[in-house]
Amino acid sequence: MTISSDTSSYIAGNFLAGAGNSFHAWDPVNNLALASCGSCGTEELQKAAHAAQSAAPVLAKKSGQQIAEFLQTLATEIENLGEQLIATGMAESGLPEARLQGERGRTCGQIRAFAELVQDGSWVQASIDTAIADRQPLPKPDIRSQLTALGPVAVFGASNFPFAFGSLGGDSAAALAAGNPIIVKGHPSHPATSTLFAQAMDKAIRSCDFPSGTFALLQGDGHQLGGDLVAHPSVKAVGFTGSVAGGRALMDIAAKRPEPIPVYAEMGSINPVFIMPDVLQNNSDSVAAGLAASIAMGAGQFCTSPGLIVTLAGDFAEQTSKHLAQQARGHMLNPGIANAFKQSVATRCEDQDIELLTGGAGAENPLQPENSLMKVSAKNFIAKPELLEEIFGPVSLLVECQNIKEMQDVAEAMEGNLTATIHTQAYDQPELKPLLEQLSKVAGRVLFNGYPTGVEVCPSMQHGGPYPASSAPATTSVGAAAIFRFTSRHAFQNCPDSLLPAALQNANPLNIWRQLNGQPSQAAITQ
Structure with a gap:
């Protein structure tokens, strides 16, 4: 197997070396240092944030079919990394080959599961209450709402799952599926693995003609870069897996912003x-x-x-x-x-x-x-x-x-x-x-009558819990419902049909399931 020595960051469609202090990953099996990597700083963060902000309105207009095709392409490109990904992950984490092969399958499987979810389209939870003009004592307005993309999302890679919760793991897949660009703070324990994922992402972006700001990878050691990323005004939400101290620090930074944002952190648990x-x-x-x-x-x-x-x-x-x-x-x-x-x-x-x-x-x-x-x-x-x-x-x-x-x-x-x-x-x-x-x-x-290790990736899974297990116990970081963390609900009142999003239009052109006057329906609305 060939082990990658490339440890580049990836910003606005370009691979580059961070200009800050260098750091290196560690091979825990052989107890030796691996290739060094340059840390990103303020300049690189600003470039990534600007690219993501520019990409956000473009991605928000992508259809479910387009996003699904992009995610399917991304999963294929990850598989195309072949044994190099496995070998690099083994070197940087000490995890055995069989474990990482399984984790690669889980990673691609969850990306493809989100592709199927957004291709169907019903996940946006379209809800329509039609008008009743002669209702007494006041007329009832026409109100329609759905979930939409939130904006640029910061994702922090985890140490213990370099694939499934790494640069293109569950948080990244969920945010991308909802139509958000992501800025990934790569975990300093596996920079070469993160760079390989960025290479797969670069090919998917180019193949599907997605904006270059769809994805950024910021490599760096220490806490400053992560804190600055969460504090950046372009970032609208955070996905994090790590320690209670790390998650709480990001929560505090996010809460002190002029515009506070949600931090979806999975932290400590004794199970x-x-x-x-x-x-x-x-x-x-x-x-x-x-x-x-x-x-x-x-x-x-x-x-x-x-x-x-x-x-x-x-x-x-x-x-x-x-x-x-x-x-x-x-x-x-x-x-x-x-x-x-x-x-x-x-x-x-x-x-x-x-x-x-x-x-x-x-x-x-x-x-x-x-x-x-x-x-x-x-x-x-x-x-x-x-x-x-x-x-x-x-x-x-x-x-x-x-x-x-x-x-x-x-x-x-x-x-x-x-x-x-x-x-x-x-x-x-x-x-x-x-x-x-x-x-x-x-x-x-x-x-x-089981053992807690092992998390099934399926729609019913709840992978979260009350603090300090997670920062948002009503949400999950595994399964289809993970997408809802990175969305915002918007309602339209008495809006002309031609100006409505497709999911809310009378004809139901997407043929999705919607709540129509409180009842599930795929029917078009005739007026």
């Missing part, structure tokens, strides 16, 4: 797993084995990794510990994440109320840490809010409860999470319903 008493009696060892595999998967660097286990006192802790110790050790994504993980595990191990069952912070190479499991009592867990904080890596904390009441108390102490899981077959037990009700309040997705 609690509740093991009910019947499981302990019937199949505890198999559940412990599955849970250990989920904790160690991808070196624990999944946003849905199970960082908390809640169950009754017994043998389950030792069973899980045994299975976890047998799991292969993975590689952390970069030295910064590795060092943060080591420090966090070491801090927990210093707590006298926490018992280390396996692993710890003593790995000789922080980039390849031990899989760790710790144990704490429910009483001490509830008394220490700091234990609710996510540790990003292959570690979980098992909370031992004396009874079901304590398990419920732990659930009530939870902050917002992406997921919560319940393992049980005793669906008629009276304690189950209140537990489910509580977990539904604090998690975007509740699973039964």
